[in-house]
Each structure stands twice: as structure tokens, then as C-alpha cells.
Amino acid sequence: MMATAVSANRLELLQIADAVAREKSIDRDIVLEAMEEAIQKAARSRYGVENEIRAQIDKKTGDIRLFRVIQVVEEVEEPATQISLEEARLDKEDAEIGDFLASPLPPMDFGRIAAQTAKQVIVQKVRDAERERQYNEFKDKVGEVITGVVKRVEYGNVIVDLGRAEAVMRRDQVIPREHIRNNERIRGIIYDVRRENRGPQIFMSRTKPDYMAALFAQEVPEIYDNVIEILSVARDPGSRAKIAVNANDASIDPVGACVGMRGSRVQAVVNELQGEKIDIIQWNPDVASFIVNALAPAIVTKVVMDEERNRVEVVVPDDNLSLAIGRRGQNVRLASQLTGWTIDIMTEAQESERRQEEFMAMSNRFIEALDVDDTLAHLLVAEGFTEVEEVAYVAAEELLGVEGFEEELVSELQRRATDYLERANREADDKRRELGVSDELLDVEGLNPRMLVALGEEEVKTLEDFAYCAADELTSKEDGILRSFSLSEEDASQMIMSARMALGWLDEADLAEGDATKEGGDAEGEEAVEAETATEEAAEEAVSKE
Incomplete structure (x- = not known):
């Protein structure tokens, strides 16, 4: 027993x-x-x-x-x-x-x-x-759409039973005004899986742009087969969304494929997202065209791009302004998220008024500096001259090409422009000395006394101070020290390099190596950044040795 x-x-x-x-x-x-x-x-x-x-x-x-x-x-x-x-x-x-x-x-x-x-x-x-x-089961499912059963709702957060685990859908990941009941089936995308003391935490979302992209991949076979690509998605969950698509096969219409017969495909996604309106947009490698497409249904008449600041000014007809901006700025906000550019919208009337103000400001600059009448100043601006330096140092033939300009008039204009610049430089030089800006900075090619005054006012007073500057610190249109001097970032970099060479931080070999990085095609930007970083490290090392 x-x-x-x-x-x-x-x-x-x-x-x-x-x-x-x-x-x-x-x-x-x-x-x-x-x-x-x-x-x-x-x-x-x-x-x-x-x-x-x-x-x-x-x-x-x-x-x-x-x-x-x-x-x-x-x-x-x-x-x-x-x-x-x-x-x-x-x-x-x-x-x-x-x-x-x-x-x-x-x-x-x-x-x-x-x-x-x-x-x-x-x-x-x-x-x-x-x-x-x-944890091991769900860590590799990030980015996948999964279906579960609503277990309970706590203070807006939804606990979803996935069978062998539970997921949390936080209140900001639930589509606004969506009514969720216990024991009903719900779909979402897993966007994060974390190890925590109380067990793995699985986070679901119905508001992420990736969720919309995944739903389209389920409804549109061409996306699943990579014939059509979803390149960008922007959402205002529960209200409106924009999705940019492109076809790898020129014979396929990506927008039509995503819409489907009588809108059946897009309607299936809309129903899943509680009626969220979806604009399907043709992607375009030309950024200006892509931005125009993204602002649909508004009509765009002009696009002015500022690549340095990643901003774009869009001009629309007066009666299209509210359409372009959208309710509470929704249309322009989604277009900005979709394209990755900051979009400023103005009407044709506003753009015309601004151009007129800029035209008058440049004209007044010539009237004051060259002591000429309105007609002559307007003519110079209309021909593309914006700075007194351009009049002073441009080849006389260019000025003679302006209708009505004779040799005697051109000679007199250039003499007055030169006299004005010399006078301005003398006044600036006196102010530069008052600010305590070093004479060594005068030896840096490209810097003039007026620039030195601007540098001195920002406490850049020695050659070493200038050598520590970065090009965008000088040229940035928002807060660049020399932003008012039509200075390109490339010229600013060259000036900084010259200052570093004068201090002995760099030699000709370093400079040649830095120039070589600019010939690398698509890798140009990254290599240039690496060269500048290496240069700054060398500069810091030289200072520490001193």
C-alpha cells in the first residue's frame, strides 16, 4: 500500500x-x-x-x-x-x-x-x-494590427484581452468620441512592448499614423505586394487624414488603387476609423508640387521655398484662403505634417502688398545711399539690384544693359555707391573700435567693418571668438549674427576656416580634406558635418594644449 x-x-x-x-x-x-x-x-x-x-x-x-x-x-x-x-x-x-x-x-x-x-x-x-x-511573443509584433476583446475601460484607458496577454490602449490612443463597450471586439496596432516589474506591458493604438497605413495595406493588395508605397501619413484622429502614395509601376494609378471601385477600399478604412475623412494624395519627388498636392482641395498659385529653414510660403487666391487653412488650421497643419515642411499661407493680395513693401524698402535704400530720384531707384530694383555693394562692384556692362542708362550715368552711380560704402565703413570702423573688436578680424577675407560691428554687438570680438562660431550662427535668417548681409553659408564656412588657419588650428592639408568632402554626391552633407565636427574637436584640443 x-x-x-x-x-x-x-x-x-x-x-x-x-x-x-x-x-x-x-x-x-x-x-x-x-x-x-x-x-x-x-x-x-x-x-x-x-x-x-x-x-x-x-x-x-x-x-x-x-x-x-x-x-x-x-x-x-x-x-x-x-x-x-x-x-x-x-x-x-x-x-x-x-x-x-x-x-x-x-x-x-x-x-x-x-x-x-x-x-x-x-x-x-x-x-x-x-x-x-x-514578452517574447509580442516584442516582435510591434507595428502589427491585432484584434482583441475589450475587458474593461478605466478612466478612458481601455484594457484589451489578446488571448494569452493583455494590452493597454491609453485614452490618447483611442479615437476621440469613439464609444467603446465591454466585451466588444476592437482592432489596433501594437506600438510598444516594455518589460516591467509587474510583467510585460503591451501598448495598442488606434490613433497612430502607422495604424492607418496598416489598414490600407490590408485593404489594398498592391500596397501589400509593394507595388504601391505609402510614403507619408498625417492624421487628426477621428476627423481628417492625409496619406501620400506612390506607385513603383508607372502604369498604375496609386490614388485610384487606394480608393477602389466606387470607393470601396477607402470606405472600409473610413468605417474602421469612425468616419475619419481621408485625402489620398499623389506623392511627387518635386517638393513644391508635392506641397501643392498636399494642400488640396485649395488652389495654389505660387510657391516660394526656403530650403535653409525648411519653410515654404504658399500663395493662394483670396477666395481660397479659408479652404487652404481649413477648420482650426487643420488642412495646412496636416499638409505640413505630411510633407515635413513648415507652410506659411498668404493670399495674392497679401503677397502683392508684401512685395510692394520690399520693393519700396530697397528703393528707399538706393535713394538714401546714391542720392537719386524715385524713378532711378525703382528701375535699379526692377532690374534685380538689391544692395548698394552690387551697384558699386558690378561690371559696368551690366548697368549699361539697363534701358536708358548711359556710360556717364553708370560711372556716376558707381562713384556714389563707392563713396557711400567707404563712408559707411569708416563710421563702422570707429564703432567697431568702441566695441573692442580686434583688428585681427579685419584680416579675415570677406569681413568688412559693418560686419565687425554686428559681431561685436553679439560679443564676438576676437579672432578666437570668431573661429569658434558655426556657419549657421552667422547666416541663419532667424537669429544669425550676419543675417542682414546677404552672406551664404558656404562663404561663412570659408571665413571661419580662414580664422582657424590663422590661429594654427588647421593647416592647408586639413582645408583640402574639408573641400574634398563637398564632392561626394548625396553624402556631401554628412561628410561636411563630420569635417566640421573634426575641425571643432581639433580647435578645442589646440586650446586645451595652450
Whole structure:
């Protein structure tokens, strides 16, 4: 009878391990390891916590064996877990330092407290294994659309049952004004999976642009087959969205394919997104054309791009202004997100008024500097002259090409322009000295006294101060120190390099290497940045040595 009972208990142990492994979808060996650890912990309370005890469960028969493990050492410090080499060789002749000796222990009966402790260990180990399984299962599903059942809604956050795990859809990831009920099926995209103490946290979203792109991929076979690409998505969740598509095959209309027969494909996505209006836009490699497409349905008459600031000014007819901006600025905001450019919208009347103001400002500059009448100043501006320097130093033939300009008039204009610049430079030089700007900066080719005044007012007063500047610090149209001097970023970089060479931070070889980086095609920008970074590092190293 006793043998039968023991056999039944052993068999039951393996059956329990199999049942837990199936229920929690984890490896049976992990459950058995948890049981072994639980038995070890209970055995330590029986035989003494100072002992190192190991338990083994036979995976075929369910037999439990207990061992006390001691290590062979030169000098015994912990008698409970260590043994000297001499004593070890009494039991095992070939024992060596570092070996472990295992001596069997008699089987033990679990008391109530020991059994409870063992249960806690097993439960914790199984829970940890289940969490690890969940994390490994979902970590590679980021970006996938998944369907679950709404378990509960807490303060706007939705807890979704995915079957073998739970996901959280935070209130800002739920489409506004969407009514979600318990036990209803809901779809979303997994956008993040994190390991946390309380278990893996799976985050779902219905508002991410990627979710809309994934829905289109499900509805449009050409997108799934990579014949059509979704290049950009911008959303105002629950209200309106814009999606830019392009076909890799010239014979396919990407917009028509996404709309589908009688709008069936796009309508399926709209229904899933609670009626969100979707504008499907043809992508264009020409940025100006792409921006015009993105602002649809508004009509655009003119586009002025500022690549340095990544801004674009768009001119629309007066009656299209509200359409281009959209309700609460929605249309222009989505177009800006879609294209990656900051878009400023103005009417034709506003643009005309601004051009007139700029025209008058430049004309007044010539009237004051050259002492000419309105007609002559307007004529210079109309011919494309914007600065007094252009009049002073341009070839006389260009001015003679202006209708009505004779040689005597051109000569007089250039003399007056030169006199004005010399006078302005003298006044600027006096102010430059008052500000304490070093004479060394005058030797940097391209810098004039008026520029030095602007630098001095921003506390750039020595050659070393100037050498530490970056090109965009000087030329940025928003806050560049020399923004009012029609200075290109390339010219500014050359000036900074000259200052660094004058200080000995660079030599001709470094400069030649920096110039070579500008001939690398698409890699030009990155290489130039690396060269400038290396230059700044060299400069800092030179200063530290001093």
C-alpha cells in the first residue's frame, strides 16, 4: 500500500507539471525547475538554511532526490558548504580543489508551512516564466494590427484581452468620441512592448499614423505586394487624414488603387476609423508640387521655398484662403505634417502688398545711399539690384544693359555707391573700435567693418571668438549674427576656416580634406558635418594644449 501511494504521488507530480505547462503555455522543464527550487527551499528549512541543498526530479518517473552539496577548498571558511581537500579525499580519492561533492539526504515529508512556501515559490516561478513568454511573443509584433476583446475601460484607458496577454490602449490612443463597450471586439496596432516589474506591458493604438497605413495595406493588395508605397501619413484622429502614395509601376494609378471601385477600399478604412475623412494624395519627388498636392482641395498659385529653414510660403487666391487653412488650421497643419515642411499661407493680395513693401524698402535704400530720384531707384530694383555693394562692384556692362542708362550715368552711380560704402565703413570702423573688436578680424577675407560691428554687438570680438562660431550662427535668417548681409553659408564656412588657419588650428592639408568632402554626391552633407565636427574637436584640443 505504501509503495502504491508513493508511486501515485510521483505520477501526480508529473501530471501537475504537464497541466501547468499547458495552461500557461510555458515549457514543462521550467515548471519542473520551479518545483525543484521549491523543494530545495523547503529542505533548507528542514536541514538548516546554512546548507547548500539540491533537489532533482526524475522527468520520467517523478522520483525526488535530495543532495547536500559541498565544495572542495584549500582553507575552510564555511563548514556547512565547504570541505578541505584532505577530508574530501577520504570519501573520493581523486577529489581536487574546486570540485563539488554531493551526499544524498533521506526523503522528507512536507509540513504545512514547508508546503505553503514551496507553493509560493512555484507560483512565482511560473508567473515569471509566463511573463517572459508573453514578452517574447509580442516584442516582435510591434507595428502589427491585432484584434482583441475589450475587458474593461478605466478612466478612458481601455484594457484589451489578446488571448494569452493583455494590452493597454491609453485614452490618447483611442479615437476621440469613439464609444467603446465591454466585451466588444476592437482592432489596433501594437506600438510598444516594455518589460516591467509587474510583467510585460503591451501598448495598442488606434490613433497612430502607422495604424492607418496598416489598414490600407490590408485593404489594398498592391500596397501589400509593394507595388504601391505609402510614403507619408498625417492624421487628426477621428476627423481628417492625409496619406501620400506612390506607385513603383508607372502604369498604375496609386490614388485610384487606394480608393477602389466606387470607393470601396477607402470606405472600409473610413468605417474602421469612425468616419475619419481621408485625402489620398499623389506623392511627387518635386517638393513644391508635392506641397501643392498636399494642400488640396485649395488652389495654389505660387510657391516660394526656403530650403535653409525648411519653410515654404504658399500663395493662394483670396477666395481660397479659408479652404487652404481649413477648420482650426487643420488642412495646412496636416499638409505640413505630411510633407515635413513648415507652410506659411498668404493670399495674392497679401503677397502683392508684401512685395510692394520690399520693393519700396530697397528703393528707399538706393535713394538714401546714391542720392537719386524715385524713378532711378525703382528701375535699379526692377532690374534685380538689391544692395548698394552690387551697384558699386558690378561690371559696368551690366548697368549699361539697363534701358536708358548711359556710360556717364553708370560711372556716376558707381562713384556714389563707392563713396557711400567707404563712408559707411569708416563710421563702422570707429564703432567697431568702441566695441573692442580686434583688428585681427579685419584680416579675415570677406569681413568688412559693418560686419565687425554686428559681431561685436553679439560679443564676438576676437579672432578666437570668431573661429569658434558655426556657419549657421552667422547666416541663419532667424537669429544669425550676419543675417542682414546677404552672406551664404558656404562663404561663412570659408571665413571661419580662414580664422582657424590663422590661429594654427588647421593647416592647408586639413582645408583640402574639408573641400574634398563637398564632392561626394548625396553624402556631401554628412561628410561636411563630420569635417566640421573634426575641425571643432581639433580647435578645442589646440586650446586645451595652450
